[in-house]
Amino acid sequence: MRLLGQLALLGLLLAAPIFSYADSRISAYTLMSPSNQAMQNDMNLNPAMFWIMDGEALWADRNNPSNKACVDCHRDAKQSMKGVSATFPKRVQGKLLNLEGQINQCRTMRQQLPALAYESKPLLALSTLIAYQSRGLPIAASRDPALESELQKGKLLYFQRMGQLNLSCAQCHDERAGLKLAGSVIPQAHPTGYPIYRLEWQNVGSLQRRLRNCMSGVRAEQYAYGSLELSQIELYLMQRANGMRIESPAVRP
Amino acid sequence: MSRSSRAVITLPKTAKRGEVFEIRAIVQHEMESGFRHTEQGVRVARDIIREFVCTYNGKEVFRSELHPGIGSNPLFIFYAKAEQSGSLEFKWTGDDNYLTIVKHTITVL
Amino acid sequence: MNQRRIFITSLTALSLSPWQSASATPSEAMQAMQRIVGNRPVNTGRIYFDLPPLVENGNLVAIKIAVQSPMTQNDYVKAIHVIAEANPLPNVVSCYFTPLSGKAEVSTRIRLADSQKVWALAQMSDDSFWRTSVDTVVTLSACTEMI
Numbered sequence: 001m002r003l004l005g006q007l008a009l010l011g012l013l014l015a016a017p018i019f020s021y022a023d024s025r026i027s028a029y030t031l032m033s034p035s036n037q038a039m040q041n042d043m044n045l046n047p048a049m050f051w052i053m054d055g056e057a058l059w060a061d062r063n064n065p066s067n068k069a070c071v072d073c074h075r076d077a078k079q080s081m082k083g084v085s086a087t088f089p090k091r092v093q094g095k096l097l098n099l100e101g102q103i104n105q106c107r108t109m110r111q112q113l114p115a116l117a118y119e120s121k122p123l124l125a126l127s128t129l130i131a132y133q134s135r136g137l138p139i140a141a142s143r144d145p146a147l148e149s150e151l152q153k154g155k156l157l158y159f160q161r162m163g164q165l166n167l168s169c170a171q172c173h174d175e176r177a178g179l180k181l182a183g184s185v186i187p188q189a190h191p192t193g194y195p196i197y198r199l200e201w202q203n204v205g206s207l208q209r210r211l212r213n214c215m216s217g218v219r220a221e222q223y224a225y226g227s228l229e230l231s232q233i234e235l236y237l238m239q240r241a242n243g244m245r246i247e248s249p250a251v252r253p
Numbered sequence: 254m255s256r257s258s259r260a261v262i263t264l265p266k267t268a269k270r271g272e273v274f275e276i277r278a279i280v281q282h283e284m285e286s287g288f289r290h291t292e293q294g295v296r297v298a299r300d301i302i303r304e305f306v307c308t309y310n311g312k313e314v315f316r317s318e319l320h321p322g323i324g325s326n327p328l329f330i331f332y333a334k335a336e337q338s339g340s341l342e343f344k345w346t347g348d349d350n351y352l353t354i355v356k357h358t359i360t361v362l
Numbered sequence: 363m364n365q366r367r368i369f370i371t372s373l374t375a376l377s378l379s380p381w382q383s384a385s386a387t388p389s390e391a392m393q394a395m396q397r398i399v400g401n402r403p404v405n406t407g408r409i410y411f412d413l414p415p416l417v418e419n420g421n422l423v424a425i426k427i428a429v430q431s432p433m434t435q436n437d438y439v440k441a442i443h444v445i446a447e448a449n450p451l452p453n454v455v456s457c458y459f460t461p462l463s464g465k466a467e468v469s470t471r472i473r474l475a476d477s478q479k480v481w482a483l484a485q486m487s488d489d490s491f492w493r494t495s496v497d498t499v500v501t502l503s504a505c506t507e508m509i
Contacts, residue, residue, distance in 0.1 A: 313462070315458070316457070317456065317470075318455065320454055322446060322449050322451060322472050323455055323473070324421060324473050325421075325422065327471070328469070330470070332465040334464035
């Protein structure tokens with residue numbers, strides 16, 4: 001009788017993994033053609049390599065009023081920036097900052113230089129260089145309890161209908177991911193690869209550019225670059241993709 | 254005065270005599286096709302790389318004539334036969350005095 | 363009834379009337395090949411032309427072209443040309459080889475403006491020509507961007 005009980009327990013323990021919740025989150029990488037995947041994987045073929053090289057040059061650039069380069073505080077980016085982009089957006093000195101915001105904060109406060117505009121070559125170069133150092137690492141989204149209200153606002157924006165087409169992010173990327181929109185498969189929209197080299201842009205671009213692209217796609221007035229709303233959406237997206245592997249800089253069609 | 258940009262070459266450091274080895278050459282260039290328009294309807298002028306030449310100890314190994322139909326940051330993967338140790342020169346020329354030259358050495362065993 | 367049909371047909375004809383298109387036509391592609399080949403005959407085949415049949419974005423399409431050849435002084439591939447039927451310009455790239463190339467094989471990344479037939483034309487050292495084509499469907503992303 002006792003043996004039967006022990007056997008039943010063993011059976012339950014063995015069966016448990018079969019009933020465990022499988023992670024159904026997948027990156028848009030899996031939707032790409034083999035040649036585009038190869039373009040992303042091989043840094044030798046990835047066009048974003050040039051932005052990384054530009055970023056390395058800027059990292060060592062002391063041409064500013066404080067005569068300080070990134071390297072003077074942060075040393076070798078390959079070491080110091082490992083895992084850094086995985087944690088953004090996060091709270092820095094009370095404010096919700098994404099990676100671009102943090103870079104600009106360093107520039108304005110430590111180097112006495114003006115902030116770099118979104119999608120400008122130098123800002124993309126630095127964010128691509130930094131994000132590249134997290135390639136292969138899991139997203140480690142901020143669990144800061146002080147950011148709870150920002151996170152909830154971001155979630156609200158994600159589920160809120162917008163634009164003349166009156167669609168929310170969730171309607172396409174949660175409910176209809178895997179189905180087709182005008183011949184393209186709708187991805188789950190995880191921010192695992194940013195900044196991306198998008199073939200459509202023939203350029204590297206930030207997550208905010210992509211979010212604004214979506215908003216114009218549903219014919220909504222786009223939130224401004226660097227706006228709180230976009231950072232809140234970024235925060236929610238990172239939470240939603242927490243633990244997924246970073247592919248930066250990714251290639252996307 | 255010529256404009257220049259970054260180029261990345263991938264090739265083996267050594268090769269056996271007679272061996273055919275792979276060379277990858279990619280250069281940073283937007284390859285503005287000349288068919289794009291601004292939002293105001295003004296045509297953006299063509300600005301492309303026109304020619305890429307690879308020579309091996311002075312002898313031509315590969316040459317290409319590029320047209321606007323070549324994508325940004327032009328990449329060519331091609332081959333060369335290892336004959337003698339020496340240097341390979343990679344030259345890109347294009348519109349508006351564009352010129353980039355990169356040299357690499359190879360040891361043939 | 364008859365008059366209405368004539369009216370609708372003529373309206374349709376007006377709306378479908380040809381407009382100034384910024385793309386080449388198959389005949390322009392043929393002319394581009396003609397300029398290279400001249401009077402010489404062109405054989406079909408022999409070329410390995412790897413171009414995806416479905417392209418996610420026409421801005422950067424990876425292609426590979428290879429021609430089997432001994433690549434000796436007497437017998438080698440002189441050139442490989444890529445001609446696109448529906449790009450604004452038919453000539454995409456021309457690649458030139460020598461016996462020192464070792465292999466008549468090249469990979470590059472091209473732009474394709476639309477779904478179309480793309481030709482690879484090879485010129486041998488004895489001035490014989492070979493050609494092959496691939497039909498491809500080019501898709502665009504679903505949402506347009508307002509920058």
